[in-house]
Amino acid sequence: MTAYLKMDEPDHRRRLDETVQGIIGTAMDRPDGAAKVTGTAIYAHEDQPKGMAHGVFARAPVAKGTLTRIDGEKLRALPGVLAVLSGPKFLRNPAQGGANEAPVQGSETIAYLGQPIALVVAETFEQARHAAHMLEMEITSEDGLINPEDAGYETPEDQQDSQGDLEQAMRDAARSVDVTYTTPSHNSGAMEPHASIAAWDGDRLTLRGSYQMPNYNQYELADSLGVEPENVRILAPFVGGGFGSKLGIAPEAVAAALAAREVGRPVGVALTRQQVFEATMRRSESRQRVRLCVDSEGRLTGIGHEAYVSNLPDEEFSEPVTQATPFLYAGAHRVIGHHIARVHRTCAGSVRAPGESIGVTVLENAMDELAHDLKIDPIELRLKNIPDKNPTSGLPFSSHTLAQALKTGRDRFGWDQRNPEPRSRREGEWLLGMGMASAVRVNILSEARARVTLSPGGTALVETDMTDIGTGTYAILTQICGEMLGLAGDKVIVSLGDTDHPHGPGSGGSWGAASSGTAVFLACQKIRAEVAKKLDADEADLTFKDGTIIYGNRQAPLSDLIDQEIAVEGHVEPGKTSDEVTQATYGAHFAEVAVNAVTGETRVRRMLGVFAAGRILNAKTARSQCLGGMTFGIGMALTEEIAHDPRDGHIVNHDFAEYHLPVNADVPQLDVVLLEERDDYANPLQAKGIGELGICGAAAAITNAIFNATGVRVRDYPATLDKVLAGLPQKA
Amino acid sequence: MRTFEYSRAADPGEAARFAHEGATIIAGGTNLLDLMKLEVMAPDRLIDINRLDLKWIESTQDGGLRIGTLVSNSDLAADMRVREGWPVLSKALLSGATGQLRNKATTGGNLLQRTRCYYFYDTDMPCNKREPGSGCAALGGFNRIHAILGTSDQCIATHPSDMAVAMRTLDAKVEILSNEEGVRMIDLGDLYRLPGDTPHIETTLKPGEMITHVILPPPLEGRQIYRKVRDRASYAFALVSIAAAVDVQDGKIATAKLAFGGVGPCPWRMPQVENLLTGQTPSAHLWEKATDLLLEDATGQGSNDFKIPLLRRTLAAVMDEATRGDGK
């Protein structure tokens, strides 16, 4: 049985407000939580079958060139070595999210330093790693462009947009800013390194991997190997963080599969941390020019946002920096520009809210600069410029919560304590300041399927290849199913990350919860209808609670009504509500920082994030997502930066000692407020994606606070102490 | 990682003998094992000294301390005698690495940890320290964490330790057991060598020598400060650090002992700077003069140019703090 919905109409029923089980939205603990904290949740590389051999990559030591020969024979003499592989099927880099087909293949052409160009397979990991280290290869090295600014930028026609005449608007404006900011490359920083274990059973391949979107990865892997997708099964029940870096099938999966076939045994390939940095996705660095102009009332008349990013040759992805700019603020005259340089650096792809993460951040810095110039409160400036319909497309908004978020945050944070005059508060060596920024992220519904099976015993099983990458999918699908079918949380079992299950949407772009949740909802709704049929009743008139059905003045346990399992596959596809309205999530960030007047060191003292993302499915996991995003904001603002070697582009600081993620001591008390919202256009759950919202704009609140504290505008992220120092007066 | 032979030393003499025969000493392993995994260091033999009876901190007759090489960084930082008499050491230790690392890291291992130069850790990059004569990738590369003092055109790496900076200020001595010559004692300052043309030779230890103890002279008069400036609030190496022990008498600086981390190939100390300060009345102008002298030969390498103004500002702040009020 199936239950299908194309989301063409808003769903005003708000069924989850009527159901009475009472677990939806609660701060229910994760069903998988205990297993995770006790170490019994099994992650990819831990799921080692008997007889597994280990593969370790050897890397390209040059940025551009041709691999003409590898000396595998010599390695065979080393203890434990079973095979040395390389060749046309090797992936140059991971597939981009949702590619559904193989990325660029072939180990002969070297496109960046760190490209995995050979795999050494041995009995133990240490043997394989040593042998990979010893591998001799012949390479013809070529000069390759490394620095985007040297390479020059392509200007893809379909990525430019303009309305009105911004140049003229700038000239006519009462006030304007025209600023350029840069952001560096970022690493996703997922805890679990990328790893795959491949095992063949005849023609059938099972790959245990650490992947966000098995629904695509199955096809990407099959295409890379040249086998039928039906013969590929991917398992990813637990994923230790992804943040975009595990969206597409990656080199280790394909190499593991090739190796397993070659040696006739299961082969596991786990990347070292250094390899994770070099051979998985980075977020592109960016240069962004933002132009804003206002009339004498402080109303925006024009917005320009031009982004310059980079990627490898032949990669389609380019960081969608300006994604939210077309609709965040009003203004008749608009320019959106996207430019991409082709360079020989680690592949750029989705990392932590691609687009808005850095794009909204810079836009929000420019807004702060404008507010300061205008001598108007930065919150006021934003409130004045909230559009009532999408100013670019003219489409209505499905709902709009920015004003509410800004005002709620203003009161809760104590914004009235802020002195708009920079450098006006000091405690000893510390200069104090406050800053804020809007948060916005586009909302996406993705096609999703899930099967729900209700058994007469009063338990339900949810199956989909959707993943839980630490986000809380196990929890929220349990809650949706339990709420709809009237079952307590412990009566619902959720099975994820197995491509033999119906295809979910995968975890990416914050769409996972709402999309896979809708598939579960649809299946449950149909199950309810099936139960209702037995009573000759209308599904909506039944109340499901704690394993019993209440109908009029009758009440019966489920087991009395059904004598066999009811299984329904829910299936949702995006429809007109995705195209005919503008859907987004909004929020507001607030930060108070202390900047050391001697050293330029910045410490965040406190942060508040106010967010609205439709119905909150689980108060605890939603909050955790926001905390994570805000913490990433601290990293983006202050510490995180991939350093590319200026000569060969390689990632110099490729470990967690030198790529500085914020640590506990960098993260103060973070306060999160989730606003009540229902978005009927989003899906029948009225829920929207929340995962990425917390990072969008967060860094700007911090750097705006640095300006308020010091009067120093750091326009080159991250605001490390040297850059702050450069603007501080000589006498501390 | 290459395969290696492993044995456990029964007594310090055996450790020194094995070391003399070419074995590499392993203590906490927090640095050595990382380097072995990357094959930056690829010893054939390891001699494990962890079971030796060198885990104790003893008070010496003259009121100083004798610290066994196996005393962990955590234990040393927490020792009440250290906290009271040599607080700069305790603070320096606690500002280093993380709780987990400090639990494993040992006193001798900390002194002998290798540089954190990115290129040193990457065997595809030229590095004179790792592979003499291959070149120095940090020159002209990304060198944010590199040295501004005491460098050569062969190597610009820093010694990354915090603990060693404090010990240098405290005039620590290192007790060395030599397979050939028995026990000898040197000033910590004499343990390290400048890179010159031989950046791969980092210390004056000879093969077959192991550190058994660090000796601290009796507590110093005056105020002790350790200030570490870094890229995040914890778990980051010093960009610049200063260990200061300063005594002010009757409004004048009676003694000033200063060592600097994050700026040189070893914990950096410059007696001329201390002489310049001694006997003087604290003032911003005096700090200026002292830093001018300290930084006379300082050279930035590009990404680390900021260390020069940073050191200047930090030293002034440390000296202000050290001499504020009555100096107590």
Ligand SMILES: Cc1cc2nc3c(=O)[nH]c(=O)nc-3n(C[C@H](O)[C@H](O)[C@H](O)COP(=O)(O)OP(=O)(O)OC[C@H]3O[C@@H](n4cnc5c(N)ncnc54)[C@H](O)[C@@H]3O)c2cc1C
């Ligand atoms: C991620 C990270 C962050 C860190 N951050 C900091 C920081 O902020 N500040 C800081 O100061 N340190 C920091 N450290 C370094 C840490 O302090 C050192 O790794 C540690 O002190 C080394 O001690 P160990 O006992 O583990 O040495 P090992 O790794 O066992 O040995 C290090 C070296 O010393 C030699 N050796 C050890 N003991 C003796 C002996 N008795 N005689 C002769 N040779 C000997 C070994 O052969 C080896 O060459 C950090 C380390 C890591 C990994």
Ligand code: SF4
């Ligand atoms: S600075 Fe020293 S350690 Fe670093 S690459 Fe140059 S020679 Fe090697």
